[in-house]
Amino acid sequence: xxxxxQLKRTFFDECSELLQQIEAGLTDxxxxxxxxxxxxxxxxxxxxxxxxxxxxxxxxxxxFAHVFETVLDCIRxxxxxxxxxxxxxLLVASDLLSDLVQMSRSGETxxxxxxxxxxxxxxxxxxxxxxxxxxxxxDSSAGLDGIDFTPVRAExxxxxxGIRSYTITFRPKPEMLKKANEPLYIVRExxxxxxxxxxxxxxxxxxxxxxxxxxxxIGWTGTLRTTATSAQVxxxxxxxxxxxxxxxxxxxxxxxxxxxxxxAAPPRVIEHAIAAAAAxxxxxxxxxxxxxxxxxxxxxxxxxxxxxxxxxxxxTTRIELxxxxxxxxxxxxxxxxxxxxxxxxxxxxxxxxxxxxxxxxEVVHHTRELKDSxxxxxxxxxxxxxxxxxxxxRELSTKTGKKIRLEMSGETTEVDRSIIxxxxxxxxxxxxxxxxxxxxxxxxxxxxxKSDEGTIRLAAEHRxxxxxxxxxxxxxxxxxxxxxxxxxxxxxxxxxxxxxxDEMNNLVFLPGFxxxxxxxxxxxxxxxxxxxxxxxQEIGGRIMLKSIRSRGMTIQLALPLTLAVMDGMVIKVGxxxxxxxxxxxxxxxxxxxxxxxxxxxxxxMLQLRGDLVPLLHLSDLLDISSTEGESDESVVIIxxxxxxxxxxxxxxxxxGHQQVVIKSIEExxxxxxxxxxxxxxxxxxxxxxxxxxxxxxxGASPSSGxxxxxxxxxxxxxxxx
Amino acid sequence: MPNAVALxxxxxxxxxxxxxxxxxxxxxxxxxxxxxxxxxxxxxxxxSLQPLDLIISDFNMPEMDGLGLLRxxxxxxxxxxxxxxxxxxxxxxxxxxxxxxxxxxxxLVKPFTPATLRQKIEQVIGKLS
Numbered sequence: 006x007x008x009x010x011q012l013k014r015t016f017f018d019e020c021s022e023l024l025q026q027i028e029a030g031l032t033d034x035x036x037x038x039x040x041x042x043x044x045x046x047x048x049x050x051x052x053x054x055x056x057x058x059x060x061x062x063x064x065x066x067x068x069f070a071h072v073f074e075t076v077l078d079c080i081r082x083x084x085x086x087x088x089x090x091x092x093x094x095l096l097v098a099s100d101l102l103s104d105l106v107q108m109s110r111s112g113e114t115x116x117x118x119x120x121x122x123x124x125x126x127x128x129x130x131x132x133x134x135x136x137x138x139x140x141x142x143x144d145s146s147a148g149l150d151g152i153d154f155t156p157v158r159a160e161x162x163x164x165x166x167g168i169r170s171y172t173i174t175f176r177p178k179p180e181m182l183k184k185a186n187e188p189l190y191i192v193r194e195x196x197x198x199x200x201x202x203x204x205x206x207x208x209x210x211x212x213x214x215x216x217x218x219x220x221x222x223i224g225w226t227g228t229l230r231t232t233a234t235s236a237q238v239x240x241x242x243x244x245x246x247x248x249x250x251x252x253x254x255x256x257x258x259x260x261x262x263x264x265x266x267x268x269a270a271p272p273r274v275i276e277h278a279i280a281a282a283a284a285x286x287x288x289x290x291x292x293x294x295x296x297x298x299x300x301x302x303x304x305x306x307x308x309x310x311x312x313x314x315x316x317x318x319x320x321t322t323r324i325e326l327x328x329x330x331x332x333x334x335x336x337x338x339x340x341x342x343x344x345x346x347x348x349x350x351x352x353x354x355x356x357x358x359x360x361x362x363x364x365x366x367e368v369v370h371h372t373r374e375l376k377d378s379x380x381x382x383x384x385x386x387x388x389x390x391x392x393x394x395x396x397x398x399r400e401l402s403t404k405t406g407k408k409i410r411l412e413m414s415g416e417t418t419e420v421d422r423s424i425i426x427x428x429x430x431x432x433x434x435x436x437x438x439x440x441x442x443x444x445x446x447x448x449x450x451x452x453x454x455k456s457d458e459g460t461i462r463l464a465a466e467h468r469x470x471x472x473x474x475x476x477x478x479x480x481x482x483x484x485x486x487x488x489x490x491x492x493x494x495x496x497x498x499x500x501x502x503x504x505x506x507d508e509m510n511n512l513v514f515l516p517g518f519x520x521x522x523x524x525x526x527x528x529x530x531x532x533x534x535x536x537x538x539x540x541x542q543e544i545g546g547r548i549m550l551k552s553i554r555s556r557g558m559t560i561q562l563a564l565p566l567t568l569a570v571m572d573g574m575v576i577k578v579g580x581x582x583x584x585x586x587x588x589x590x591x592x593x594x595x596x597x598x599x600x601x602x603x604x605x606x607x608x609x610m611l612q613l614r615g616d617l618v619p620l621l622h623l624s625d626l627l628d629i630s631s632t633e634g635e636s637d638e639s640v641v642i643i644x645x646x647x648x649x650x651x652x653x654x655x656x657x658x659x660x661g662h663q664q665v666v667i668k669s670i671e672e673x674x675x676x677x678x679x680x681x682x683x684x685x686x687x688x689x690x691x692x693x694x695x696x697x698x699x700x701x702x703x704g705a706s707p708s709s710g711x712x713x714x715x716x717x718x719x720x721x722x723x724x725x726x
Numbered sequence: 727m728p729n730a731v732a733l734x735x736x737x738x739x740x741x742x743x744x745x746x747x748x749x750x751x752x753x754x755x756x757x758x759x760x761x762x763x764x765x766x767x768x769x770x771x772x773x774s775l776q777p778l779d780l781i782i783s784d785f786n787m788p789e790m791d792g793l794g795l796l797r798x799x800x801x802x803x804x805x806x807x808x809x810x811x812x813x814x815x816x817x818x819x820x821x822x823x824x825x826x827x828x829x830x831x832x833x834l835v836k837p838f839t840p841a842t843l844r845q846k847i848e849q850v851i852g853k854l855s
Contacts, residue, residue, distance in 0.1 A: 008750065016743035052786045053741055056815055059837040060747050154822055156832040156849035159780075159809040170777075172732045200777070204731065204758055228732045230777055254729070323742070 016057045017110045018323070023050040024103045025392050031099055032395055035092045044087070047095075048077040054102065058109065065115040066105045072127045073098050079131055094126045100396050169231065171238055174252040176206070176224030181248035188221065194241045199231025224250065326422065329382050336372070336379050337570060337666035343372050344663060344687030373664065376570055380421065384566075387465045387474065388416030390428050394436055394463060401440040408447050408458040409440060415465035420472045424564055427544050428474075431537045435476045435560050436461065438534070443480030443558060453555060455479065471588070472566060477559035483552040485509035492518065510552045514538045542698070545586075545681070573665040573694065575686065576642070577658040578623045579630050582692045584665050584684055589697040591643045591651065593659060608704075611641060611653050618643060620653040621704040623695075626679060644697050652701055663687070667694065679703050730756035730854040734776070737762050738769040738783035738795060739813070748782060748813075754840040755847075755854070766790025770798055773805040780851065782834070784813045785821060793825055800829045809850045 030047035033039045055070035076095065079085035101123045108115050173195070177188045195201050206224040210216075229238065235253065242251055346368070350361050391413050402409040420428075444450075444459035451457050461478045485506055492498040492512045504512075512518065516535040541548045545565040552558035565571070565588070573584035574593075600612045601620065609620040620641065624630065641653040665684035670677070670693075681696035735757055739745045745762045752760055761778070763769035767790060769783065781799065785792035792812050800806050809831045814821055822833050831850040834843065848854055 012743050012746050012750070015746065016741075019741050019743055046788065049786055049788060052815060053744075056784075056786065056836050057741060057743055057747075059815075060744065062837070154826055154833065156846070157830070158849075159807075159831060159851045170732075172729045202732075202734070202759065226729075226731050228734075 013061055016061060020054055020106045023053050024106060026050045027099045031092055031096050034087050035089060044081050048081055051077060063109040066109050069105055069120050069124060070102060072124055073102060076127050076130050085130060091130060094130060098123055098127055171229045172254040173229055174226045176250035177221040178248050179220055181245050182219060182221055184248060186245050191241060195229055198233045199229055201229050203227035332379050333383060336376050339372055340570060340664050340666050341685050343368055345689060348687035383422045384419035385422050385425050386417045386419050390425055390432060391416050391463055397433060397436060398440060405440060407444050409444055410458055410460050412460060413463045418465040418467060418472060420566055424544050431540045434537050439476060439478040443478040445481050471563050474562040475559055477557060479557040482554045482556055482558045483510045488512050510550055570664055570666050573663055575660040575663050576656045577660055578656050581629055582686060584692050584694045589644050591645055593640060593642050596641055618651055618653050620655055622655045626700055626703050728851050728854055731758055733757050733779045734759040735780045735782060736769060736772055736778050740764050740787040744784060751840050751843050755844045766795035769795055773808060778808050780809045782811045793828060796825060796828045796830055811846055
């Protein structure tokens with residue numbers, strides 16, 4: 006049953022929102038920032054989860070939610086105080102509820118014992134006696150038996166005097182059309198009498214091939230609300246009575262007090278024909294069933310009072326992500342087509358291209374806006390990742406016996422969904438590290454004069470076209486000597502090398518590095534910071550680490566806002582075209598030969614406003630022949646690979662700035678050092694997008710085998726166009 | 727006898743999935759004119775803009791809950807007579823009593839089957855054809 010499955014999906018989506026509300030509410034209560042509304046909202050959340058779970062038959066979920074809800078109800082009513090230890094139980098319960106929802110979603114069977122412990126703690130809070138017997142939990146009417154309630158008959162259907170509802174069934178027969186009677190006119194006449202609400206019956210419609218255009222297949226059923234008498238209604242059908250199936254009943258409610266004279270009368274049936282349902286072809290009479298078209302007249306005629314115009318009701322709508330992704334892809338293709346168009350216009354003779362390029366300018370402008378709007382649709386607040394962290398910290402602090410407070414800010418900062426999805430793991434790892442290695446035990450903390458409770462701060466903000474996420478703690482910081490010792494033991498660092506404090510700290514990013522003395526349950530499972538760094542780099546981000554001994558450390562992630570489209574600088578080296586991310590470019594210049602000094606062991610240094618900037622030849626890095634060679638025409642792009650590492654990249658030509666659609670090549674070609682992705686240019690050719698940081702690394706180790714594999718890939722990927 | 731096809735019903739629930747679920751159940755018993763509102767405020771707007779034969783509202787909603795909506799409906803000059811069925815969770819005696827005082831026509835305990843829904847509706851507006 007597709008519809009039901011879809012409903013379940015909607016329900017579970019709503020559940021995740023509800024669960025977040027529940028957790029956020031409980032956290033507020035725990036921190037003493039709650040109002041009366043907070044507990045109500047939490048109660049409502051749990052109640053909604055329970056209600057929905059009941060509708061879909063997730064009994065185990067219902068049962069647990071019910072006990073949870075009962076405790077919340079006690080707090081709401083004031084019979085139970087929201088003491089911290091009570092709220093802690095509730096937080097555990099909310100975690101468990103979230104697990105149960107997850108299990109119900111994935112179709113896992115929930116073992117009866119799996120919730121018993123938490124359930125018992127909850128029941129203890131309500132002193133046992135108030136909880137319903139669990140055996141009755143599945144019985145939907147439990148608790149309402151014996152209640153003194155008599156259903157109340159509707160006293161009247163119509164809200165104002167004199168208005169009657171007629172139920173009308175109207176199915177034209179072929180004879181009706183033959184006599185040149187148009188059903189549309191009948192419907193229009195009916196509408197003149199009052200508010201008409203019809204539903205078309207299309208069941209009799211044959212397949213298109215068998216459709217006879219002079220045969221009416223459609224019939225209508227509906228209501229007419231009018232002050233007109235039944236005679237007046239019948240009069241409308243005066244000329245077609247014999248040529249259609251017609252039924253006019255009045256009023257629709259036999260018990261209506263307002264229309265007592267007619268209640269005793271049986272429904273007035275004018276004619277009941279057996280002929281097949283019939284109606285003119287689509288495009289015939291308009292259906293008058295949309296609320297908006299009839300609503301305002303109705304309200305006025307019904308009450309005689311003016312009703313304020315309807316405000317836009319819903320301001321949000323749920324869209325399947327797939328659909329948005331399709332739009333994103335189409336916009337991507339549009340960007341490519343537009344670039345192609347631009348190319349063609351450029352090649353046209355001046356006279357023709359002038360006006361065309363003006364229009365194209367507009368197209369470029371709109372495409373950009375379209376792209377931005379679509380991207381903002383895909384954007385999600387980072388809060389959805391942050392939300393998982395309080396639970397993580399809670400669980401970890403219980404496990405480690407450390408006291409930790411998690412402060413979060415900037416949860417509403419938005420970033421592309423694809424980045425959100427890949428942010429969870431690295432962030433979890435960083436926080437695990439902070440708890441496990443960063444924050445000290447309460448005793449240790451007190452000994453060094455800190456408060457026994459450690460703090461981890463998780464913050465997000467937009468900064469210069471990127472999103473910056475910072476995790477900082479006030480723990481012990483990195484023990485850089487120990488890091489260096491470990492690195493030397495493992496041969497990761499030359500024994501003679503002297504490193505700065507910062508350099509030592511950054512050793513933790515080296516593959517296969519784990520500083521924990523003992524491999525703990527929490528972190529240090531062989532997956533180290535190098536994996537975190539790789540994850541972040543894969544989504545085009547940078548990771549930075551700052552640590553102050555015994556004061557704490559900060560890890561900063563700088564991420565792009567989107568992964569689909571970016572601003573690029575199209576450059577040329579020899580015959581090949583490449584794209585450089587605009588965000589990586591600091592400046593482009595054409596230096597005088599005298600500004601470049603050739604130092605031994607380097608490929609040159611550029612004197613730039615008093616600084617020396619190392620230079621790299623892109624042609625050397627990628628092993629391609631440059632047409633310009635060492636000529637004065639070479640362009641230097643000053644770029645930044647990570648913090649404080651500027652270098653100049655020598656290319657042959659700058660072809661201009663362009664928005665490019667990022668197409669991943671990793672799936673087909675694996676990771677190619679120096680190449681981040683590919684894109685399709687205006688001329689239909691594939692160009693590689695450069696990975697600036699990797700290029701810098703390549704420059705440091707010139708004997709890499711990258712170059713050839715890049716060339717091969719380039720040839721293999723030429724697109725016929 | 728009220729005709730199920732002609733009946734105009736408004737479903738009020740803040741949860742989309744629950745509205746759709748109720749809608750499906752209503753459709754199963756032949757009701758085809760179904761409006762939806764996701765809040766008490768929106769329900770009042772919808773109700774005042776077109777004739778309705780029945781309101782089925784969930785109790786558990788933020789801001790204006792089902793009881794608040796019931797009271798608003800009963801206090802409204804135009805829509806006050808619209809039959810009202812309140813959806814409740816199990817075990818909510820007090821609520822049913824309060825709702826009865828406020829003039830509810832019937833209540834329905836979640837989860838419910840099409841048969842129960844039909845029965846509850848028929849208790850209010852008469853047997854459906």
